[in-house]
Amino acid sequence: xxxxxxxxxxxxxxxxxxxxxxxxxxxxxxxxxxxxxxxxxxxxxxxxxxxxxxxxxxxxxxxxxxxxxxxxxxxxxxxxxxxxxxxxxxxxxxxxxxxxxxxxxxxxxxxxxxxxxxxxxxxxxxxxxxxxxxxxxxxxxxxxxxxxxxxxxxxxxxxxxxxxxxxxxxxxxxxxxxxxxxxxxxxxxxxxxxxxxxxxxxxxxxxxxxxxxxxxxxxxxxxxxxxxxxxxxxxxxxxxxxxxxxxxxxxxxxxxxxxxxxxxxxxxxxxxxxxxxxxxxxxxxxxxxxxxxxxxxxxxxxxxxxxxxxxxxxxxxxxxxxxxxxxxxxxxxxxxxxxxxxxxxxxxxxxxxxxxxxxxxxxxxxxxxxxxxxxxxxxxxxxxxxxxxxxxxxxxxxxxxxxxxxxxxxxxxxxxxxxxxxxxxxxxxxxxxxxxxxxxxxxxxxxxxxxxxxxxxxxxxxxxxxxxxxxxxxxxxxxxxxxxxxxxxxxxxxxxxxxxxxxxxxxxxxxxxxxxxxxxxxxxxxxxxxxxxxxxxxxxxxxxxxxxxxxxxxxxxxxxxxxxxxxxxxxxxxxxxxxxxxxxxxxxxxxxxxxxxxxxxxxxxxxxxxxxxxxxxxxxxxxxxxxxxxxxxxxxxxxxxxxxxxxxxxxxxxxxxxxxxxxxxxxxxxxxxxxxxxxxxxxxxxxxxxxxxxxxxxxxxxxxxxxxxxxxxxxxxxxxxxxxxxxxxxxxxxxxxxxxxxxxxxxxxxxxxxxxxxxxxxxxxxxxxxxxxxxxxxxxxxxxxxxxxxxxxxxxxxxxxxxxxxxxxxxxxxxxxxxxxxxxxxxxxxxxxxxxxxxxxxxx
Amino acid sequence: xxxxxxxxxxxxxxxxxxxxxxxxxxxxxxxxxxxxxxxxxxxxxxxxxxxxxxxxxxxxxxxxxxxxxxxxxxxxxxxxxxxxxxxxxxxxxxxxxxxxxx
Numbered sequence: 001x002x003x004x005x006x007x008x009x010x011x012x013x014x015x016x017x018x019x020x021x022x023x024x025x026x027x028x029x030x031x032x033x034x035x036x037x038x039x040x041x042x043x044x045x046x047x048x049x050x051x052x053x054x055x056x057x058x059x060x061x062x063x064x065x066x067x068x069x070x071x072x073x074x075x076x077x078x079x080x081x082x083x084x085x086x087x088x089x090x091x092x093x094x095x096x097x098x099x100x101x102x103x104x105x106x107x108x109x110x111x112x113x114x115x116x117x118x119x120x121x122x123x124x125x126x127x128x129x130x131x132x133x134x135x136x137x138x139x140x141x142x143x144x145x146x147x148x149x150x151x152x153x154x155x156x157x158x159x160x161x162x163x164x165x166x167x168x169x170x171x172x173x174x175x176x177x178x179x180x181x182x183x184x185x186x187x188x189x190x191x192x193x194x195x196x197x198x199x200x201x202x203x204x205x206x207x208x209x210x211x212x213x214x215x216x217x218x219x220x221x222x223x224x225x226x227x228x229x230x231x232x233x234x235x236x237x238x239x240x241x242x243x244x245x246x247x248x249x250x251x252x253x254x255x256x257x258x259x260x261x262x263x264x265x266x267x268x269x270x271x272x273x274x275x276x277x278x279x280x281x282x283x284x285x286x287x288x289x290x291x292x293x294x295x296x297x298x299x300x301x302x303x304x305x306x307x308x309x310x311x312x313x314x315x316x317x318x319x320x321x322x323x324x325x326x327x328x329x330x331x332x333x334x335x336x337x338x339x340x341x342x343x344x345x346x347x348x349x350x351x352x353x354x355x356x357x358x359x360x361x362x363x364x365x366x367x368x369x370x371x372x373x374x375x376x377x378x379x380x381x382x383x384x385x386x387x388x389x390x391x392x393x394x395x396x397x398x399x400x401x402x403x404x405x406x407x408x409x410x411x412x413x414x415x416x417x418x419x420x421x422x423x424x425x426x427x428x429x430x431x432x433x434x435x436x437x438x439x440x441x442x443x444x445x446x447x448x449x450x451x452x453x454x455x456x457x458x459x460x461x462x463x464x465x466x467x468x469x470x471x472x473x474x475x476x477x478x479x480x481x482x483x484x485x486x487x488x489x490x491x492x493x494x495x496x497x498x499x500x501x502x503x504x505x506x507x508x509x510x511x512x513x514x515x516x517x518x519x520x521x522x523x524x525x526x527x528x529x530x531x532x533x534x535x536x537x538x539x540x541x542x543x544x545x546x547x548x549x550x551x552x553x554x555x556x557x558x559x560x561x562x563x564x565x566x567x568x569x570x571x572x573x574x575x576x577x578x579x580x581x582x583x584x585x586x587x588x589x590x591x592x593x594x595x596x597x598x599x600x601x602x603x604x605x606x607x608x609x610x611x612x613x614x615x616x617x618x619x620x621x622x623x624x625x626x627x628x629x630x631x632x633x634x635x636x637x638x639x640x641x642x643x644x645x646x647x648x649x650x651x652x653x654x655x656x657x658x659x660x661x662x663x664x665x666x667x668x669x670x671x672x673x674x675x676x677x678x679x680x681x682x683x684x685x686x687x688x689x690x691x692x693x694x695x696x697x698x699x700x701x702x703x704x705x706x707x708x709x710x711x712x713x714x715x716x717x718x719x720x721x722x723x724x725x726x727x728x729x730x731x732x733x734x735x736x737x738x739x740x741x742x743x744x745x746x747x748x749x750x751x752x753x754x755x756x757x758x759x760x761x762x763x764x765x766x767x768x769x770x771x772x773x774x775x776x777x778x779x780x781x782x783x784x785x786x787x788x789x790x791x792x793x794x795x796x797x798x799x800x801x802x803x804x805x806x807x808x809x810x811x812x813x814x815x816x817x818x819x820x821x822x823x824x825x826x827x828x829x830x831x832x833x834x835x836x837x838x839x840x841x842x843x844x
Numbered sequence: 845x846x847x848x849x850x851x852x853x854x855x856x857x858x859x860x861x862x863x864x865x866x867x868x869x870x871x872x873x874x875x876x877x878x879x880x881x882x883x884x885x886x887x888x889x890x891x892x893x894x895x896x897x898x899x900x901x902x903x904x905x906x907x908x909x910x911x912x913x914x915x916x917x918x919x920x921x922x923x924x925x926x927x928x929x930x931x932x933x934x935x936x937x938x939x940x941x942x943x944x945x946x
Contacts, residue, residue, distance in 0.1 A: 180923060288899045289891055295906040296887075301915025306886060309926035310851070 033057060048207035049130070057123070076104050083112060137205035140198050146206040153199050157192065164188045298377075378595035379539045381493035381532050388524060390531030394474060403475070409570050412523030416475035417568035419447060419609065449606040453546050453586040462544050465588070466537045472610060474530055477517045478510075482556040482575045482612045484529050485510035486621050487592060487600040490536065494528040505619035506612070507556055507577040514575055536592045543591040546606075549582035554616035555605055579616045580605075587613070851879045858938050882937050889933035893924040 036057050040050045080100060083091035091114070092100070100113070141149050167185050172178040203209060296302045381387060395414060400406050405418030449468065455461035473480045484490050491501045496513060503509035517526055536542060558567070559576035566572055588610070590602045601621060604610040614620060855878045859871060866874065894902065902918060910918075919926065 177923075285896055285899070288896065288903065289888075292899055292903050292906065293887065293891055295903065296891075296915075299906075299912060299915055301910075301912035301917075302887070302919065304912070304916045305919035305926065306883075306890060306930070308920075309886070309890060309930040311927075 045130075046207045049205075053126070053130070056126070073101055073104050077101055079112060083115070133201060134205050137202045140202055141206075146202055146208055149202055150199065153195060157195050160188060160192050160195065164192065378541060378593045378597070379489075379536050380595040381490065381535060384493070384495055384528050387494060387531035387535070388528040390534060391474075391527035391529070392531075394470065394530060394534055395527070398471065398474065400474065405568065406475070409518070409522075411518065411520060413477055413517060413526055413570060414474070414523070415477060415568075415570045417478075417570065417573075419472075419476070447609065449588075449610060450586045452588070452606060461546075465544055469537060469590075469610060470530075470534055473533055477522075477526055477570060478514055478558055478573055478575055479610065480526065480529055480533070481514035481517055482507070482510040483602055483604075483610070484533060485513050486602050486612060486614075487533075487536070489592070489594050489596075489598060489600055490529065490532045493532055494525060496525070504621075506614050506621055507554065507575060507619040510556060510575040510612075518571060537590075539593070541593040543589075543593075545589040545591070547587055547589065549585045549587045549605075549613075552579065552581050552616055553603075554578070554614040554619060555580050555608075556612045556614070557608075577614065577616075577619055851882055854934055854938075855879050855882060858941055862942055878941065882934065885933045885937050886930045889929045890919075890924075890926050893926065893929045894922060898922060 033054065037050065037054055040053055045053070077097060080092055080097050081090065096113075144152070164185065167181070167188065170181060172181055382390075400414055400416070401408075403416055403418075406414070406416040409415050449465075452461055452465055452468075455464065473483060485500070485503075485506045488501045491513070496516065500509050500512045500516070503512070516522060517529075554577045556575050557578050558573050560567060561572050561574060582605075586606045588604045588606055590604065592600045592602075594600075603613040603621075605613055852875065855875050858878070859875060891899070905914065905918065
């Protein structure tokens with residue numbers, strides 16, 4: 001190869017000596033070429049690069065003989081004078097030329113001084129440049145393959161093209177704004193050019209052709225659009241890369257940030273005069289800055305702007321992992337939001353900037369994170385219409401009507417009581433806990449949610465609860481009524497009648513609320529209530545405290561109005577109260593914090609859907625709501641496995657002055673709703689109760705000594721603000737207000753010291769009801785007085801466990817009084833045989 | 845959260861680069877503290893990008909109870925490259941941290 005050229009032009013004219021010299025030079029060149037190639041291969045260059053560099057080397061060496069073809073001093077002098085330095089000036093002075101000529105004439109071979117060095121220097125410079133380009137390409141590649149890089153750049157270029165095209169559609173009337181806009185467009189064009197150069201560099205260094213996609217083939221942009229022509233130079237490129245390929249960590253983290261920060265000083269859009277002004281901050285400006293900063297504290301709008309700034313930075317830098325994700329999403333956001341005044345043409349650019357599914361997901365992630373990071377100042381409920389719209393949207397989102405069991409009531413109410421009819425569902429195993437937990441006349445709020453208690457990941461558990469609870473509330477209007485009856489703030493926001501809002505008896509309030517829902521405008525109210533409770537559940541301050549309950553408490557249940565009717569007929573059910581003794585039942589306390597500083601709490605039993613718990617007998621919320629005066633009763637503190645004392649023993653220090661609520665009970669008989677209570681006629685069926693086999697267990701309770709958990713109880717007095725006043729309670733009973741004829745937990749009567757903690761007797765294993773005798777669920781909850789196994793067609797007297805005060809007539813109250821007395825005697829039950837007990841109960 | 849991720853990654857790298865022995869707890873505490881300060885610096889840098897007129901306008905808007913959406917729009921339309929301001933603030937913050945003697 002080199003030899004051929006050596007013997008080229010002028011070879012025949014060489015003297016034998018010259019030919020010999022040329023041959024030697026050729027061999028020398030060949031040897032050098034081999035050495036050069038060896039060196040190149042040591043430098044980890046690819047074949048393409050090596051060939052290119054060797055070609056240049058050969059070119060340089062093959063010219064050498066030609067330069068030596070001066071046959072006489074004249075030609076040598078001409079060659080010397082033709083040499084120039086890098087600035088184009090003569091390379092040799094006259095004196096040097098004369099000296100060299102003398103040496104030539106003296107038979108020496110002075111050649112062209114410095115020529116070799118220059119060639120070597122040039123070659124070295126080429127190598128260095130090559131190395132630099134290679135290093136730069138490595139930075140650009142950041143561990144990716146060239147193909148991956150091209151795909152990523154292709155996407156960025158696509159986006160930038162769209163941005164430029166969109167910007168081209170904008171024109172400002174204000175000259176200054178227009179000028180700034182044009183500068184931004186020019187910068188965008190520079191960015192585009194820079195991106196193209198990077199692609200070329202990587203292509204060259206990697207020995208690949210510039211991908212077809214980057215060739216100027218036009219593309220999706222309309223070249224007639226402003227800027228479209230320029231954008232088309234880059235070409236439209238299809239998306240081929242998954243986001244995952246962008247998540248590889250990059251090198252040069254700090255360098256990138258620093259370079260980005262210095263690339264253009266912030267405020268580069270400002271004039272020099274403005275920059276100078278801003279550089280020297282006046283005291284006035286400092287004050288202004290401080291004030292504004294202070295006023296911006298906690299503002300979501302500013303926080304979002306900051307998030308966008310960071311995302312935009314990450315977008316440019318594509319720093320790594322999650323930042324690349326942010327960057328990707330932020331790029332899209334930038335396209336949409338860089339200039340809000342841009343009016344996109346939905347038919348052209350608008351289509352092009354539509355988000356891919358992945359991008360939308362990332363945007364949602366960012367938006368979600370913004371919501372999460374915002375520290376809520378408490379729940380702020382919007383207008384009725386806003387809340388209603390939210391509820392409507394949720395129904396749309398879950399495609400409510402597509403759910404099995406969904407139907408629309410005659411007043412438009414959305415109903416799905418599929419879970420409530422569980423026990424009559426032939427597909428359900430009658431021996432399953434759910435089915436056993438169910439009674440013919442009582443609806444089930446839903447499947448057991450006790451599994452939630454055991455979810456270890458608290459965030460995950462919270463997420464599951466929120467989703468599940470929203471769904472349950474959307475499906476079951478009765479559950480919606482009972483849950484929200486405990487939240488006057490929500491009721492008020494939804495325009496519910498004040499008598500319901502202010503009713504301390506939450507079971508009664510839920511009954512009236514449910515009736516309202518079943519009324520003419522019930523559907524709209526249902527939507528608004530659902531929207532409000534979704535707002536509350538999703539608020540970042542809302543607390544979900546899981547705990548075990550060992551106390552006695554009232555709890556709501558679904559009561560059938562017509563026992564022969566359908567359980568899933570929303571007009572055939574209503575909320576009522578039962579009294580349960582919890583013995584380690586898994587429960588959940590939900591606390592809503594409102595912006596006005598108030599809160600509402602909802603104690604729910606997980607064993608039966610999310611049935612709402614209240615104070616027994618009174619139906620009050622178990623934990624007091626903070627009043628507007630800011631007298632915050634200690635909110636519920638998650639006891640986590642801590643035994644809660646039974647409700648009657650809860651100290652009521654702050655509530656005592658409010659106890660006059662109890663006197664309301666005597667008013668119940670005057671309540672116009674009393675006649676509507678269906679429980680009244682059911683009373684005669686009480687005698688069917690004797691079937692209860694567990695009754696004998698109750699009397700054992702008083703025998704219970706001190707509970708081992710009691711030492712933990714001292715915390716309770718501060719946590720539970722509302723406590724029944726034993727004296728007052730007794731008064732209510734004496735007055736006939738106590739309508740619950742169930743055998744009371746005996747130790748209540750033994751509790752002579754207010755606030756004293758008395759542990760339910762059944763906590764001692766020896767006193768517990770044998771599990772095989774427990775009727776219904778075995779989840780730590782059972783009726784305070786056993787519920788009978790109702791024979792087919794027999795009616796259960798739910799009034800005895802229903803809303804106490806409203807349902808009781810004078811006769812009933814007398815009966816209740818007797819029952820209460822019987823309860824007081826229940827200690828004797830322990831010595832009775834089953835038959836004796838049955839006879840005794842029948843005698844009642 | 846992306847914002848926290850950006851800041852925490854930045855701070856974590858910064859701490860790693862500077863080195864120094866510390867317990868996991870100390871490091872966590874330091875990272876949290878630095879993240880907070882960094883966020884403040886970024887906020888400050890963003891505000892400093894606004895002209896006096898813009899600051900006055902912003903203050904008036906805040907006094908008038910501007911909504912968060914409008915507030916966000918204000919920053920969007922301010923014509924300022926806040927991303928670069930954030931980058932500069934972060935760079936300066938790092939420089940200051942690296943120069944501080946442990």
